[in-house]
Amino acid sequence: MRLSLLPTLWASALLVQSGSASTSFSGVINGMPVNPYYPFCAMTCLRSISSLLLTCSSMDAGTVGMMQMLTTSACWAENTLYLTTLAYQGGVLPNWSFSQSLANISSNPPTTVLDPKAIWLNSTSLINPTVYLSQWNVLTSVQRETAQENVFGIALLVVEFGIPIAFTWFGYLPVFSSIFRNLKPYLGWPSLTGTYSSRPLPFSIGNAPTRGQSLYIVLFLILSIVLTAVRYQSRQPNAWYSKKWDEIMAYVMYRTGALAYIFAPLIWLFAGRNNILLWTTNWSHSTFLVLHRWVARIFTLQAIVHSLVAVVLYQHEGTYSSEVTKPYWIRGIVATILAVFLTFGSGLFVRKFSYEFFLIQHIILSVIIIVAMWYHAMDLYAFLGGYQDWLIAISAVWMFDRLGRLLRITMVGAQRAIVTSLGDEYVRVDIPNIRWGAEPGKHVYVYFPTLHPLRPWENHPFSILQTAMVQPMQPNIASTTHSHSSVERLDDHHDVEKSRSVKPTTKSLVQNRREMGLTLYIRKEAGATKNLASHNSLLTLIEGPYPNNSTREVLRADRLLLISGGIGITGLLPYVNYHWNVKLAWSVRPAAQVLVTDLSDALTAVADKEIRVGSRFNVQQLLQQEISSGWKRVGVVVCGPAGLCDDVRAAVSEAAKHSRTEFELEVEAYAW
Numbered sequence: 001m002r003l004s005l006l007p008t009l010w011a012s013a014l015l016v017q018s019g020s021a022s023t024s025f026s027g028v029i030n031g032m033p034v035n036p037y038y039p040f041c042a043m044t045c046l047r048s049i050s051s052l053l054l055t056c057s058s059m060d061a062g063t064v065g066m067m068q069m070l071t072t073s074a075c076w077a078e079n080t081l082y083l084t085t086l087a088y089q090g091g092v093l094p095n096w097s098f099s100q101s102l103a104n105i106s107s108n109p110p111t112t113v114l115d116p117k118a119i120w121l122n123s124t125s126l127i128n129p130t131v132y133l134s135q136w137n138v139l140t141s142v143q144r145e146t147a148q149e150n151v152f153g154i155a156l157l158v159v160e161f162g163i164p165i166a167f168t169w170f171g172y173l174p175v176f177s178s179i180f181r182n183l184k185p186y187l188g189w190p191s192l193t194g195t196y197s198s199r200p201l202p203f204s205i206g207n208a209p210t211r212g213q214s215l216y217i218v219l220f221l222i223l224s225i226v227l228t229a230v231r232y233q234s235r236q237p238n239a240w241y242s243k244k245w246d247e248i249m250a251y252v253m254y255r256t257g258a259l260a261y262i263f264a265p266l267i268w269l270f271a272g273r274n275n276i277l278l279w280t281t282n283w284s285h286s287t288f289l290v291l292h293r294w295v296a297r298i299f300t301l302q303a304i305v306h307s308l309v310a311v312v313l314y315q316h317e318g319t320y321s322s323e324v325t326k327p328y329w330i331r332g333i334v335a336t337i338l339a340v341f342l343t344f345g346s347g348l349f350v351r352k353f354s355y356e357f358f359l360i361q362h363i364i365l366s367v368i369i370i371v372a373m374w375y376h377a378m379d380l381y382a383f384l385g386g387y388q389d390w391l392i393a394i395s396a397v398w399m400f401d402r403l404g405r406l407l408r409i410t411m412v413g414a415q416r417a418i419v420t421s422l423g424d425e426y427v428r429v430d431i432p433n434i435r436w437g438a439e440p441g442k443h444v445y446v447y448f449p450t451l452h453p454l455r456p457w458e459n460h461p462f463s464i465l466q467t468a469m470v471q472p473m474q475p476n477i478a479s480t481t482h483s484h485s486s487v488e489r490l491d492d493h494h495d496v497e498k499s500r501s502v503k504p505t506t507k508s509l510v511q512n513r514r515e516m517g518l519t520l521y522i523r524k525e526a527g528a529t530k531n532l533a534s535h536n537s538l539l540t541l542i543e544g545p546y547p548n549n550s551t552r553e554v555l556r557a558d559r560l561l562l563i564s565g566g567i568g569i570t571g572l573l574p575y576v577n578y579h580w581n582v583k584l585a586w587s588v589r590p591a592a593q594v595l596v597t598d599l600s601d602a603l604t605a606v607a608d609k610e611i612r613v614g615s616r617f618n619v620q621q622l623l624q625q626e627i628s629s630g631w632k633r634v635g636v637v638v639c640g641p642a643g644l645c646d647d648v649r650a651a652v653s654e655a656a657k658h659s660r661t662e663f664e665l666e667v668e669a670y671a672w
Contacts, residue, residue, distance in 0.1 A: 565640025
């Protein structure tokens with residue numbers, strides 16, 4: 001018996017030198033496949049006696065100035081009674097040398113079983129079986145729950161991240177592309193609520209998603225609810241929770257908090273302009289912004305449930321008054337309250353009231369939430385379970401997006417724009433010497449730092465045109481050389497050898513010259529653009545170009561119908577040079593007649609066009625004309641006011657359902 005105990009005595013203090021495995025464990029996600037409580041038997045023994053006071057325990061002032069007994073790691077590691085009690089419970093890794101173990105072992109094994117309510121450890125003892133079982137149950141149950149919540153959360157993350165990629169890539173396969181095309185009029189294009197999509201719902205409560213976007217949102221919500229509600233298991237007796245109800249509620253609290261941490265990176269990813277999914281899928285930035293808002297709402301819902309369950313649980317246990325003053329609690333509540341405030345403070349009514357106020361408070365509160373979440377987890381678990389890993393992921397996504405923006409601005413460099421007033425409402429901004437921007441479906445974010453020196457970060461999205469496309473042709477005198485022999489008739493007696501040596505003469509030809517650059521047409525709105533006026537050298541920074549929507553399918557159509565309202569024409573003119581069969585339908589208010597005049601040269605490139613001033617098109621009639629013409633596939637691109645975009649969305653959806661003509665639709669509305 002004496003010799004058989006030596007290996008376990010040799011090792012006992014290994015577990016106690018760090019105090020607890022929970023506090024020494026760091027940096028990885030629990031259950032993937034890490035288990036901070038392994039081996040369960042040893043950790044159960046350790047925790048069964050770790051609360052007992054030893055002869056080397058000392059008085060300490062505590063965190064609130066009250067004297068209390070404290071057992072240090074050094075005390076645990078050197079106390080013979082503690083180590084021998086721990087060693088008698090089973091095999092643990094050695095810490096004592098063989099000679100030390102031999103010196104500290106008694107020939108008679110202990111027979112005293114610790115009382116469940118014992119406070120002091122005065123002799124080598126046997127752990128109470130009930131205490132051991134309760135500790136075993138809590139460790140195995142907590143490990144099971146934390147591993148499970150991480151598995152559920154990562155599965156949810158993978159599904160929601162992978163859906164856009166899967167739908168895009170499957171769409172390139174002939175079988176699936178046909179199915180997706182047939183589903184678009186029913187699921188892809190129509191709004192969930194009537195003709196409200198780009199235009200706001202009544203009372204500015206928000207924008208309705210399309211049916212396809214709604215399916216994604218509903219799937220995310222259902223998965224979140226299901227994975228929050230299933231596979232709980234109680235094990236009693238339990239060292240932490242004396243009642244089954246308390247135990248299950250605690251696991252609900254753990255899981256809702258963990259799920260909020262895990263899919264929080266999606267919120268920041270979907271909001272970014274340099275979102276990797278914009279490069280790997282054909283989903284638009286406006287779609288990801290819709291999903292960003294809904295994922296944020298579900299995140300906030302998880303945080304609310306997490307906080308409410310914690311309040312109810314601690315009140316039921318009678319510990320609420322003591323817990324509510326602790327730093328971890330305060331930081332967690334701050335994060336939850338700010339998440340709620342941010343959710344409501346990001347509503348459409350706030351964005352319409354003052355977009356710059358929305359943007360500033362959005363960024364500041366988001367940073368505070370991340371910091372509060374970091375220290376909430378740090379106070380509770382240090383680095384246990386990998387909660388901080390998700391916050392690091394958020395920071396990485398955010399930093400990647402911001403660095404991407406800075407890189408795009410730097411690559412273009414500071415520019416000097418020429419601003420021309422077009423009446424009272426519109427301006428034209430020409431930015432010379434930029435040699436890109438001809439492709440359709442692109443936009444840029446433009447900064448005018450000197451318009452608001454105190455807010456130089458303000459920027460707005462604009463469709464872009466090449467200056468050469470809208471600029472009147474300018475004469476350029478070029479020299480060309482011709483020999484007399486090419487323009488004169490040789491005489492029958494003309495010496496051919498002499499004719500070859502005739503000196504050339506120079507003639508002048510008139511060629512057309514256009515300048516390279518970008519041109520923006522801007523309607524003055526509240527904010528920085530209201531101060532735009534004629535200027536010969538306005539400091540301008542350009543971030544872009546960014547894609548709007550995928551143009552792949554509409555450009556493959558037999559016929560391309562471009563429908564524009566007002567200044568939306570700038571988003572459609574680039575399509576003219578990328579399709580052989582284009583019809584343009586453009587309606588403007590009388591005040592926008594200046595746009596028609598200024599774009600007259602660009603409009604000459606469109607053979608089939610109809611421009612209306614002061615009246616609107618009947619969208620159904622436009623579509624019926626294309627159907628009657630017998631085109632097999634018609635691509636429709638609309639850019640303009642939100643109401644026009646929604647009318648076209650609804651009309652194309654209905655036309656595609658009830659005609660043999662195939663339609664492709666792209667809506668370019670900046671109702672973000």
